[in-house]
Amino acid sequence: MKIGIIFYSTYGHLYQMAQAALNGLKENGIDGEILRVQETLPDEVLEKMGALEAQKAFNNVKKAEVDDLVNYDGFIFAFPTRFGNMASAFSTFLGATGQLWQSGALIGKPFGLFAGSATQHGGQESTLLTSMVPFIHHGMLFVGLPQSEQALFNSTSVEGGSFYGATTISAGDGSRMPSESELKLASALALRVGKIAEKLSA
Template identity: 55%
Template sequence: MNVLIVYYSMYGHIHAMAQAVAAGVAEVDGASALIRRVPETLPDEVLAKMGALEAQKAQAHVPVCTVEELAKADAIIFGTPTRFGNMCGQMRQFLDSTGQLWMQGALVGKAGSVFASSATQHGGQESTILTFHVTLLHQGMVVVGLPYAYQGQMGVEEVKGGSPYGATTIAGGDGSRLPSDADLAGARWQGRHVAQIAKKLVG
Protein backbone atom coordinates (compact mmCIF):
# COMPACT_ATOMS: atom_id res chain seq x y z
CA MET A 1 0.00 0.00 0.00
CA ASN A 2 1.44 3.36 -1.01
CA VAL A 3 0.72 6.75 0.48
CA LEU A 4 1.59 9.73 -1.70
CA ILE A 5 2.67 12.94 0.03
CA VAL A 6 2.29 15.90 -2.31
CA TYR A 7 3.53 19.27 -1.09
CA TYR A 8 4.74 22.75 -1.93
CA SER A 9 7.25 24.47 0.34
CA MET A 10 8.72 27.87 -0.41
CA TYR A 11 11.10 28.16 2.57
CA GLY A 12 11.36 24.53 3.69
CA HIS A 13 8.84 24.39 6.56
CA ILE A 14 6.31 22.22 4.74
CA HIS A 15 9.13 20.09 3.33
CA ALA A 16 10.20 19.30 6.90
CA MET A 17 6.61 18.49 7.84
CA ALA A 18 6.29 16.24 4.78
CA GLN A 19 9.28 14.22 5.94
CA ALA A 20 7.67 13.80 9.37
CA VAL A 21 4.41 12.70 7.73
CA ALA A 22 6.36 10.13 5.71
CA ALA A 23 7.99 8.83 8.91
CA GLY A 24 4.53 8.31 10.39
CA VAL A 25 3.35 6.43 7.31
CA ALA A 26 6.37 4.13 7.56
CA GLU A 27 5.28 3.07 11.06
CA VAL A 28 2.32 1.16 9.58
CA ASP A 29 3.05 -2.38 8.43
CA GLY A 30 2.83 -2.71 4.67
CA ALA A 31 2.66 1.04 4.07
CA SER A 32 5.24 3.02 2.13
CA ALA A 33 5.47 6.78 1.65
CA LEU A 34 6.34 8.55 -1.57
CA ILE A 35 7.16 12.27 -1.32
CA ARG A 36 6.55 14.52 -4.33
CA ARG A 37 6.49 18.29 -4.80
CA VAL A 38 4.22 20.22 -7.12
CA PRO A 39 5.73 22.25 -9.96
CA GLU A 40 7.13 25.68 -9.14
CA THR A 41 5.40 28.50 -10.98
CA LEU A 42 7.72 31.37 -10.03
CA PRO A 43 10.92 32.14 -11.95
CA ASP A 44 14.27 31.97 -10.15
CA GLU A 45 14.62 35.75 -10.23
CA VAL A 46 11.43 36.17 -8.22
CA LEU A 47 12.34 33.38 -5.80
CA ALA A 48 15.74 35.04 -5.25
CA LYS A 49 14.08 38.38 -4.41
CA MET A 50 11.82 36.56 -1.94
CA GLY A 51 14.82 34.89 -0.30
CA ALA A 52 13.49 31.44 -1.24
CA LEU A 53 15.90 30.32 -3.97
CA GLU A 54 18.26 28.42 -1.66
CA ALA A 55 15.35 26.57 -0.02
CA GLN A 56 14.07 25.62 -3.46
CA LYS A 57 17.47 24.31 -4.51
CA ALA A 58 17.62 22.23 -1.31
CA GLN A 59 14.44 20.46 -2.45
CA ALA A 60 15.57 19.88 -6.03
CA HIS A 61 16.17 16.18 -5.32
CA VAL A 62 12.44 15.65 -4.66
CA PRO A 63 10.72 14.56 -7.89
CA VAL A 64 7.91 16.70 -9.26
CA CYS A 65 4.53 15.00 -8.93
CA THR A 66 2.58 13.92 -11.98
CA VAL A 67 -1.21 13.72 -12.14
CA GLU A 68 -0.91 10.01 -12.95
CA GLU A 69 0.78 9.36 -9.59
CA LEU A 70 -2.35 10.58 -7.78
CA ALA A 71 -4.45 7.88 -9.43
CA LYS A 72 -1.94 5.15 -8.52
CA ALA A 73 -1.76 6.06 -4.83
CA ASP A 74 -3.86 4.36 -2.16
CA ALA A 75 -3.98 7.57 -0.10
CA ILE A 76 -2.80 11.14 -0.64
CA ILE A 77 -1.63 13.62 1.98
CA PHE A 78 -1.22 17.19 0.76
CA GLY A 79 0.98 19.87 2.32
CA THR A 80 0.71 23.58 1.57
CA PRO A 81 1.70 26.93 3.04
CA THR A 82 -1.10 29.40 3.68
CA ARG A 83 -1.71 32.25 1.27
CA PHE A 84 -4.31 34.67 2.62
CA GLY A 85 -6.23 31.83 4.26
CA ASN A 86 -6.07 29.53 1.25
CA MET A 87 -3.67 27.05 -0.31
CA CYS A 88 -0.73 28.47 -2.27
CA GLY A 89 -1.06 29.18 -6.00
CA GLN A 90 1.39 26.42 -6.95
CA MET A 91 -0.80 23.80 -5.28
CA ARG A 92 -3.98 25.29 -6.72
CA GLN A 93 -2.57 25.21 -10.24
CA PHE A 94 -1.54 21.57 -9.83
CA LEU A 95 -4.95 20.55 -8.53
CA ASP A 96 -6.63 22.44 -11.34
CA SER A 97 -4.88 20.05 -13.74
CA THR A 98 -6.66 17.00 -12.27
CA GLY A 99 -9.94 17.44 -14.13
CA GLN A 100 -9.41 14.20 -16.05
CA LEU A 101 -9.09 12.28 -12.78
CA TRP A 102 -12.36 13.84 -11.63
CA MET A 103 -14.10 12.78 -14.84
CA GLN A 104 -12.80 9.23 -14.42
CA GLY A 105 -13.59 9.08 -10.69
CA ALA A 106 -9.98 8.00 -10.23
CA LEU A 107 -9.65 9.36 -6.68
CA VAL A 108 -13.05 8.26 -5.36
CA GLY A 109 -12.73 6.33 -2.11
CA LYS A 110 -9.09 7.17 -1.45
CA ALA A 111 -8.11 8.64 1.90
CA GLY A 112 -7.12 12.30 1.59
CA SER A 113 -5.59 14.59 4.19
CA VAL A 114 -3.95 18.02 4.48
CA PHE A 115 -1.25 19.70 6.58
CA ALA A 116 -0.25 23.35 6.38
CA SER A 117 1.87 26.23 7.63
CA SER A 118 1.50 29.96 8.07
CA ALA A 119 3.71 32.85 9.10
CA THR A 120 1.68 33.72 12.20
CA GLN A 121 -0.21 31.77 14.83
CA HIS A 122 -3.58 32.88 13.50
CA GLY A 123 -2.59 33.18 9.86
CA GLY A 124 -5.36 31.11 8.31
CA GLN A 125 -4.10 27.57 8.88
CA GLU A 126 -7.54 26.19 9.66
CA SER A 127 -9.28 27.95 6.76
CA THR A 128 -6.54 26.75 4.42
CA ILE A 129 -7.07 23.12 5.37
CA LEU A 130 -10.87 23.37 5.42
CA THR A 131 -11.06 25.01 2.01
CA PHE A 132 -8.57 22.44 0.69
CA HIS A 133 -10.98 19.72 1.88
CA VAL A 134 -13.54 21.05 -0.60
CA THR A 135 -11.33 19.94 -3.49
CA LEU A 136 -10.85 16.50 -1.92
CA LEU A 137 -14.61 16.10 -1.51
CA HIS A 138 -15.20 17.05 -5.15
CA GLN A 139 -12.77 14.28 -6.07
CA GLY A 140 -14.74 11.84 -3.92
CA MET A 141 -11.96 11.31 -1.40
CA VAL A 142 -12.45 10.23 2.22
CA VAL A 143 -11.26 13.21 4.25
CA VAL A 144 -9.02 12.40 7.23
CA GLY A 145 -7.97 14.96 9.82
CA LEU A 146 -5.93 14.99 13.02
CA PRO A 147 -8.36 13.92 15.77
CA TYR A 148 -7.94 14.81 19.42
CA ALA A 149 -6.80 11.23 19.94
CA TYR A 150 -3.50 12.95 19.20
CA GLN A 151 -3.16 14.72 22.54
CA GLY A 152 -0.12 16.70 21.43
CA GLN A 153 -2.34 19.45 20.06
CA MET A 154 -3.84 20.04 23.49
CA GLY A 155 -2.42 22.45 26.05
CA VAL A 156 -1.08 25.98 25.91
CA GLU A 157 2.35 25.47 27.42
CA GLU A 158 4.02 26.50 24.16
CA VAL A 159 3.26 27.97 20.76
CA LYS A 160 2.38 25.05 18.50
CA GLY A 161 0.38 24.16 15.45
CA GLY A 162 -2.20 21.46 14.95
CA SER A 163 -5.99 21.28 14.88
CA PRO A 164 -8.61 18.58 14.30
CA TYR A 165 -8.30 19.42 10.60
CA GLY A 166 -4.61 18.61 10.25
CA ALA A 167 -1.07 19.16 11.45
CA THR A 168 0.34 22.66 11.06
CA THR A 169 3.41 24.69 11.87
CA ILE A 170 4.13 28.39 12.36
CA ALA A 171 7.05 29.89 10.44
CA GLY A 172 7.19 33.22 12.26
CA GLY A 173 6.94 36.62 10.63
CA ASP A 174 10.43 36.36 9.14
CA GLY A 175 10.28 32.62 8.51
CA SER A 176 12.97 31.86 11.09
CA ARG A 177 10.87 29.55 13.27
CA LEU A 178 11.37 25.94 12.22
CA PRO A 179 8.75 23.26 12.92
CA SER A 180 8.89 22.39 16.62
CA ASP A 181 9.06 18.88 18.04
CA ALA A 182 5.34 19.16 18.80
CA ASP A 183 4.56 20.22 15.22
CA LEU A 184 6.58 17.36 13.76
CA ALA A 185 5.00 14.88 16.18
CA GLY A 186 1.57 15.95 14.94
CA ALA A 187 2.66 15.44 11.35
CA ARG A 188 3.99 11.96 12.17
CA TRP A 189 0.76 11.06 13.95
CA GLN A 190 -1.27 12.26 10.97
CA GLY A 191 0.83 10.22 8.54
CA ARG A 192 0.37 7.09 10.62
CA HIS A 193 -3.36 7.75 11.09
CA VAL A 194 -3.98 8.22 7.36
CA ALA A 195 -2.00 5.08 6.52
CA GLN A 196 -3.97 3.04 9.05
CA ILE A 197 -7.29 4.23 7.60
CA ALA A 198 -6.08 3.72 4.02
CA LYS A 199 -5.05 0.17 4.90
CA LYS A 200 -8.61 -0.57 6.05
CA LEU A 201 -10.10 1.02 2.94
CA VAL A 202 -7.80 -0.92 0.62
CA GLY A 203 -8.43 -4.13 2.56
Protein backbone atom coordinates in the same frame (compact mmCIF):
# COMPACT_ATOMS: atom_id res chain seq x y z
CA MET B 1 -0.58 -0.12 -0.68
CA LYS B 2 1.17 3.21 -0.82
CA ILE B 3 0.56 6.70 0.54
CA GLY B 4 1.46 9.73 -1.59
CA ILE B 5 2.76 12.77 0.29
CA ILE B 6 2.29 15.61 -2.16
CA PHE B 7 3.75 18.91 -1.02
CA TYR B 8 4.46 22.44 -2.13
CA SER B 9 6.90 24.54 -0.12
CA THR B 10 8.60 27.86 -0.69
CA TYR B 11 11.03 27.90 2.25
CA GLY B 12 11.15 24.26 3.39
CA HIS B 13 8.79 24.14 6.35
CA LEU B 14 6.21 21.98 4.61
CA TYR B 15 8.98 19.78 3.21
CA GLN B 16 10.07 19.00 6.77
CA MET B 17 6.48 18.19 7.65
CA ALA B 18 6.31 15.90 4.59
CA GLN B 19 9.46 14.12 5.76
CA ALA B 20 7.92 13.59 9.20
CA ALA B 21 4.88 12.07 7.49
CA LEU B 22 7.07 9.66 5.54
CA ASN B 23 8.96 8.65 8.69
CA GLY B 24 5.70 8.03 10.56
CA LEU B 25 4.55 5.70 7.81
CA LYS B 26 7.85 3.87 7.40
CA GLU B 27 8.27 3.29 11.17
CA ASN B 28 4.95 1.47 11.04
CA GLY B 29 5.68 -0.59 7.94
CA ILE B 30 3.55 1.47 5.55
CA ASP B 31 4.95 2.44 2.17
CA GLY B 32 4.99 6.14 1.33
CA GLU B 33 6.50 8.51 -1.20
CA ILE B 34 7.10 12.26 -1.18
CA LEU B 35 6.39 14.17 -4.39
CA ARG B 36 6.86 17.87 -4.99
CA VAL B 37 4.36 20.05 -6.76
CA GLN B 38 5.91 22.14 -9.54
CA GLU B 39 6.94 25.67 -8.51
CA THR B 40 5.05 28.30 -10.47
CA LEU B 41 6.99 31.41 -9.45
CA PRO B 42 9.91 32.48 -11.68
CA ASP B 43 13.44 32.30 -10.22
CA GLU B 44 13.77 36.12 -10.22
CA VAL B 45 10.75 36.33 -7.92
CA LEU B 46 11.94 33.45 -5.74
CA GLU B 47 15.31 35.16 -5.41
CA LYS B 48 13.66 38.38 -4.25
CA MET B 49 11.64 36.33 -1.76
CA GLY B 50 14.89 34.81 -0.44
CA ALA B 51 13.64 31.30 -1.26
CA LEU B 52 16.19 29.96 -3.77
CA GLU B 53 18.70 28.83 -1.14
CA ALA B 54 16.05 27.05 0.95
CA GLN B 55 14.68 25.28 -2.14
CA LYS B 56 18.04 23.57 -2.77
CA ALA B 57 17.08 21.17 0.04
CA PHE B 58 14.13 19.81 -1.94
CA ASN B 59 14.81 20.77 -5.56
CA ASN B 60 15.69 17.20 -6.42
CA VAL B 61 12.54 15.63 -4.95
CA LYS B 62 10.55 13.88 -7.70
CA LYS B 63 7.94 16.16 -9.30
CA ALA B 64 4.31 15.22 -8.87
CA GLU B 65 2.53 14.48 -12.14
CA VAL B 66 -1.25 14.49 -12.13
CA ASP B 67 -1.41 10.96 -13.53
CA ASP B 68 0.78 9.69 -10.67
CA LEU B 69 -2.08 10.20 -8.23
CA VAL B 70 -3.87 7.04 -9.35
CA ASN B 71 -0.92 5.01 -8.02
CA TYR B 72 -1.60 5.86 -4.37
CA ASP B 73 -4.17 4.51 -1.95
CA GLY B 74 -4.22 7.56 0.30
CA PHE B 75 -2.68 11.02 0.50
CA ILE B 76 -1.18 13.76 2.57
CA PHE B 77 -1.47 17.09 0.77
CA ALA B 78 0.79 19.79 2.21
CA PHE B 79 1.05 23.51 1.38
CA PRO B 80 1.70 26.85 3.07
CA THR B 81 -0.95 29.50 3.62
CA ARG B 82 -1.36 32.35 1.17
CA PHE B 83 -3.74 34.93 2.63
CA GLY B 84 -5.63 32.21 4.47
CA ASN B 85 -5.88 29.88 1.47
CA MET B 86 -3.87 27.16 -0.27
CA ALA B 87 -0.67 28.35 -2.06
CA SER B 88 -1.39 28.91 -5.74
CA ALA B 89 1.19 26.42 -7.06
CA PHE B 90 -0.81 23.65 -5.41
CA SER B 91 -4.04 25.06 -6.71
CA THR B 92 -2.53 25.12 -10.23
CA PHE B 93 -1.62 21.45 -9.84
CA LEU B 94 -5.18 20.63 -8.82
CA GLY B 95 -6.46 22.61 -11.80
CA ALA B 96 -4.94 19.92 -14.04
CA THR B 97 -6.81 17.03 -12.36
CA GLY B 98 -10.06 17.40 -14.31
CA GLN B 99 -9.68 14.10 -16.13
CA LEU B 100 -9.11 12.27 -12.85
CA TRP B 101 -12.35 13.81 -11.61
CA GLN B 102 -14.16 12.78 -14.76
CA SER B 103 -12.98 9.19 -14.52
CA GLY B 104 -13.57 9.07 -10.75
CA ALA B 105 -10.02 7.80 -10.28
CA LEU B 106 -9.64 9.21 -6.77
CA ILE B 107 -13.08 8.33 -5.39
CA GLY B 108 -12.91 6.73 -1.95
CA LYS B 109 -9.23 7.47 -1.29
CA PRO B 110 -8.53 8.99 2.16
CA PHE B 111 -6.57 12.22 2.51
CA GLY B 112 -5.15 14.39 5.29
CA LEU B 113 -3.95 17.98 5.05
CA PHE B 114 -0.89 19.88 6.28
CA ALA B 115 -0.65 23.66 6.22
CA GLY B 116 1.80 26.30 7.39
CA SER B 117 1.57 29.98 8.22
CA ALA B 118 3.85 32.69 9.52
CA THR B 119 1.75 33.41 12.59
CA GLN B 120 -0.42 31.36 14.90
CA HIS B 121 -3.59 33.14 13.82
CA GLY B 122 -2.53 33.80 10.22
CA GLY B 123 -5.09 31.49 8.65
CA GLN B 124 -3.98 27.91 9.20
CA GLU B 125 -7.45 26.64 9.95
CA SER B 126 -9.09 28.62 7.13
CA THR B 127 -6.50 27.10 4.78
CA LEU B 128 -7.25 23.58 5.97
CA LEU B 129 -11.00 24.06 5.84
CA THR B 130 -11.13 25.71 2.43
CA SER B 131 -8.62 23.26 0.94
CA MET B 132 -10.79 20.26 1.72
CA VAL B 133 -13.25 21.37 -0.93
CA PRO B 134 -11.49 20.30 -4.16
CA PHE B 135 -10.57 16.91 -2.68
CA ILE B 136 -14.16 16.35 -1.61
CA HIS B 137 -15.20 17.13 -5.20
CA HIS B 138 -12.89 14.29 -6.20
CA GLY B 139 -14.92 11.97 -3.98
CA MET B 140 -12.06 11.54 -1.52
CA LEU B 141 -12.50 10.90 2.22
CA PHE B 142 -11.25 13.56 4.63
CA VAL B 143 -9.17 12.42 7.61
CA GLY B 144 -8.44 14.84 10.45
CA LEU B 145 -6.57 14.55 13.73
CA PRO B 146 -8.55 13.04 16.62
CA GLN B 147 -8.88 14.38 20.17
CA SER B 148 -6.73 11.50 21.41
CA GLU B 149 -3.73 13.55 20.19
CA GLN B 150 -2.81 15.33 23.42
CA ALA B 151 -0.66 17.92 21.61
CA LEU B 152 -3.86 19.45 20.23
CA PHE B 153 -4.72 20.65 23.74
CA ASN B 154 -1.56 22.66 24.35
CA SER B 155 -2.47 26.19 25.40
CA THR B 156 0.76 27.33 27.01
CA SER B 157 3.03 27.80 24.00
CA VAL B 158 2.83 28.67 20.30
CA GLU B 159 2.34 25.37 18.44
CA GLY B 160 0.63 24.35 15.22
CA GLY B 161 -1.85 21.49 15.02
CA SER B 162 -5.59 21.34 14.51
CA PHE B 163 -8.42 18.84 14.34
CA TYR B 164 -8.52 19.68 10.63
CA GLY B 165 -4.90 18.82 9.94
CA ALA B 166 -1.26 19.15 10.96
CA THR B 167 0.22 22.64 10.80
CA THR B 168 3.45 24.49 11.42
CA ILE B 169 4.22 28.11 12.26
CA SER B 170 7.23 29.64 10.53
CA ALA B 171 7.38 33.18 12.04
CA GLY B 172 7.37 36.23 9.79
CA ASP B 173 11.02 35.79 8.79
CA GLY B 174 10.75 32.01 8.39
CA SER B 175 13.16 31.42 11.27
CA ARG B 176 10.94 29.03 13.20
CA MET B 177 11.20 25.51 11.79
CA PRO B 178 8.60 22.82 12.60
CA SER B 179 8.71 21.93 16.30
CA GLU B 180 8.88 18.42 17.72
CA SER B 181 5.18 18.57 18.56
CA GLU B 182 4.22 19.73 15.04
CA LEU B 183 6.33 17.01 13.41
CA LYS B 184 4.78 14.43 15.72
CA LEU B 185 1.28 15.47 14.68
CA ALA B 186 2.33 15.37 11.02
CA SER B 187 3.58 11.84 11.53
CA ALA B 188 0.42 10.84 13.44
CA LEU B 189 -1.89 12.14 10.72
CA ALA B 190 0.05 10.34 7.99
CA LEU B 191 -0.16 7.13 9.99
CA ARG B 192 -3.89 7.59 10.50
CA VAL B 193 -4.38 8.05 6.74
CA GLY B 194 -2.14 5.01 6.13
CA LYS B 195 -4.10 2.77 8.49
CA ILE B 196 -7.44 3.85 7.04
CA ALA B 197 -6.13 3.31 3.50
CA GLU B 198 -4.98 -0.19 4.50
CA LYS B 199 -8.44 -1.05 5.78
CA LEU B 200 -10.15 0.40 2.71
CA SER B 201 -7.94 -1.49 0.29
CA ALA B 202 -8.05 -4.79 2.24
